[in-house]
Amino acid sequence: MEKLLTAALGQDVTQLAAEEKQRLLSRLLARLAHEIRNPLSSLAIHVQLLEEDMTQAAPPLKAQAAGRFEIIRSELHRLENLMRQYLSLAAPSSVDLQTVEVAEVVRYVCELLRPEAAERGIEIAMDIPEALPPLTVDPGQLKQALINLVINAIQAVERNGRIEIIVRADPNAGTFSLQVCDNGPGVPRERKSAIFEPFFTTKPEGSGLGLWIVQQIATAHGGAVTVDDTAHGGAAFTLQLPLRGAKIHG
Ligand SMILES: Nc1ncnc2c1ncn2[C@@H]1O[C@H](COP(=O)(O)OP(=O)(O)OP(=O)(O)O)[C@@H](O)[C@H]1O
Ligand SMILES: [Mg+2]
Incomplete structure (x- = not known):
């Protein structure tokens, strides 16, 4: 864990208290989840646009590729859900009492x-x-x-x-x-x-x-x-x- 944090944050964490390390890791996970979510949503939009382009330009090809589009969509969806979970779970820094x-x-x-x-x-x-x-x-x-x-x-x-x-x-x-x-x-x-x-x-x-x-x-x-x-x-x-x-x- 120390190596991971040191590499990711570019600072030596070996001297930090355990609680401080956990706080840093928690932030790192939340940030990672956050940064992965943005390209994911742009991928989702572009897949949808590509599907629309194909429907107009080459309907037979679109029909042929329908199964693959379905897989891409559902996998993107799964990743988005995972990231959302990490965002909310990895950093329960504030509690809603x-x-x-x-x-x-x-x-x-x-x-x-x-x-x-x-x-x-x-x-x-x-x-x-x-x-x-x-x-x-x-x-x-x-x-x-x-x-x-x-x-x-x-x-x-x-x-x-x-x-x-x-x-x-x-x-x-x-x-x-x-x-x-x-x-x-x-x-x-x-x-x-x-x-x-x-x-x-x-x-x-x-x-x-x-x-x-x-x-x-x-x-x-x-x-x-x-x-x-x-x-x-x-x-x-x-x-x-x-x-x-x-x-x-x-
Ligand atoms: N009820 C249990 N009985 C025996 N060992 C347990 C039990 N709960 C957890 N452990 C041990 O603690 C380890 C860490 O648990 P933790 O929930 O943090 O991670 P995980 O279950 O391995 O993975 P993840 O929860 O991320 O799917 C487990 O791999 C297991 O060895
Ligand atoms: Mg577990």
Whole structure:
């Protein structure tokens, strides 16, 4: 990560504090996503114009190329979506605080990911107390953090297992916690801090940004994310946030 930042920013970052490095990386990702989006939209416009030119000048050729145009359009669309995600996710530098029904957010994420989990024989259970105090958070970011944790849990379990999402509030301490437990292989002790670093991954197709983004979201809210072992050796990720009055980073 240091090498990457030093090369990209043209400055030596080895002496900087970890938090400062993360802030720089976050900015770099957002900038990259932003700069890739501009040529993407001009490509989209020109593909459309080219299609119109062909329709007028050579209709048979246009018909023949229709399939290829479709692929180009849908791939451009996919890239645009990816970049939009990175723009909003890579740099959750400011939080849009709202009063949120946590149970609703958890149910939404469960419904979203349940089909994928079910296909692999994985059950997703929820443990949410009846009376929960309202939480003041950025709902989009909370959703994103939870999605990242549950997707990781599904990938860790692989097949035939169980994931549980446990919500707890401690009004006296003014905190709230959201825990995602799975019965996968767990996280080896020597890896417990590395997994939160950007680009750390053990998956062939992984970007290694999921947990780092969760951590950025937690920090932006004045909270934290930690990992423990469950009683059966699986992983338990806990996102702890203040019930209200998050600290906002510029
Ligand atoms: N529930 C889990 N059980 C076991 N290991 C986990 C779990 N969640 C994350 N990890 C480990 O932490 C690493 C980093 O996770 P992270 O979400 O940051 O990236 P990724 O899942 O590898 O890639 P990406 O999220 O970008 O697709 C994973 O590659 C995996 O080794
Ligand atoms: Mg992940």
